[in-house]
Amino acid sequence: MSNKLRMLLIVIALTIIFLLGIGIISTEQIPPLNSVAFDKLMYGLKNPDFSIYLEGNRYIIETIAIALLGTIFSMIIALPIALKSSYKINKNYKRWNYISPLIRIFPDLLIGIFIVSIVGPGSWAGVLTIAIVSCGTSIKFFKEIINKNDNQSFTYAKQITKSSFLGNYLVVIGLNINEILANALTRLESNLRIAVIIGFVGAGGVGNVLLHSIQTYDFETAFALIYVLMILFIILDYVAAHIRKKLR
């Protein structure tokens, strides 16, 4: 009975929120379709203009490099914090547990805005942004991976390494290298998606050019960029799935 009552209350609350939302939205009229822009979009969809790649710029390579470097940095930052926040290794683990939720509250582009206002625009800001954003999720998953080990391995690690932090670090990496690498691949996939959009706020990569070409209705260039990115993502999806299958 109480379960049904709880579900009923949740449903009622959801409908009330939904109606409130309808009330807010109904004040905004649905804008008409901009037919000129739509025609340009359809033209660009069919005839992408690949000449942007012939001008000696390297947006795509830069995007990939930002994502890779950001992933490596986030791994280097996240592993020690995950070790510290695991209850099997550290006694005072609770204060380290606040780091990852705190990072994950911030949306990715907002961290981008912060970092750009700190270190200035450029690709390096993108690398730092991705390192921080990806760190939040990595810590959470690494903590789960580390806590999955049994206590036996940690007692052996203590005996071998005299319970030094670096010793624990190396033992945990050695035990779980496959899962950590599989996790890093997953992070790399989502980091590449962040690296594409991070240019919207001026932090390097393809985003700045992409946003500019969309805002000026230059859809031929925009779709030339988008198609290459699409092929890149689909290849990466396939390769990552293959490698992950081999790691397990």
Place this chain on the structure above:
Amino acid sequence: MKKYKFFLLFYLTIYFLTGIVTSNWSFFNIFGLLLNIYANFFYGVQFFLKMFTPPNLAYLGEVWKPLLESLTMAYISVFIAIPFAVVISLLASQRVNKNKVTLNLTRLLISVDRSLPTYVKASIFVAIIGVGIWSGILALTLYAIFFAARQITNIIDSADMTAYNYGLKITNKFSATILFLYDQVLFQALSTIIYTFEINLKSSVIIGIVGAGGIGSLIQFNIDWRQFANVGAILLVVFAIIALIEFFLSKLREVIAYE
């Protein structure tokens, strides 16, 4: 010599990547960057904190309406997306859909949509139908449909199918799906949809910087006019609200997991 091979390879990768990112091809470029961080980053953080604090609390009166718009965008998009997501996830599941053509077509659609980030979609919609809340809702809906569909497909493909296969013997496919598969998958799917809502909530806060409505446009406006005290006030409210909602949603997910 074999011991150092791995570290050499690792250093070379970092060297090339840093070279591409910073256009500095000296062999110790990464150390130069780290030194740069040590010299400038902490000063930058201090400067940054000085910029945003103290927040201009008198500005809070103007924040509420765009903030409500943002939240509305997030959950209206999820509400619209749920039925589409369920249908597409059934079409993309190997176990339910035996027709190869529609299966591969829906999978291609999902991977095409996954390769376009939400903000790119939002900027395209802003170019087509104009600045406002509706382009944001459309972009978030598209993202929610395909993300939830992909996750629910994974859940269906790893679910226990004995009940469904038994149901296929006594009824037709449609009723078997609703009666038996639905029951197996429901709670995990609900938790996936809550997760989708969390992601959309975070996107909707910042999606306004490409002009798609919500509080992001206010943030962009205040940064453009160098009103950093106002930005501090906005961020204060936004993070309080997001943290509150995430806390409640995590409680809700625990309830769902125990049911």
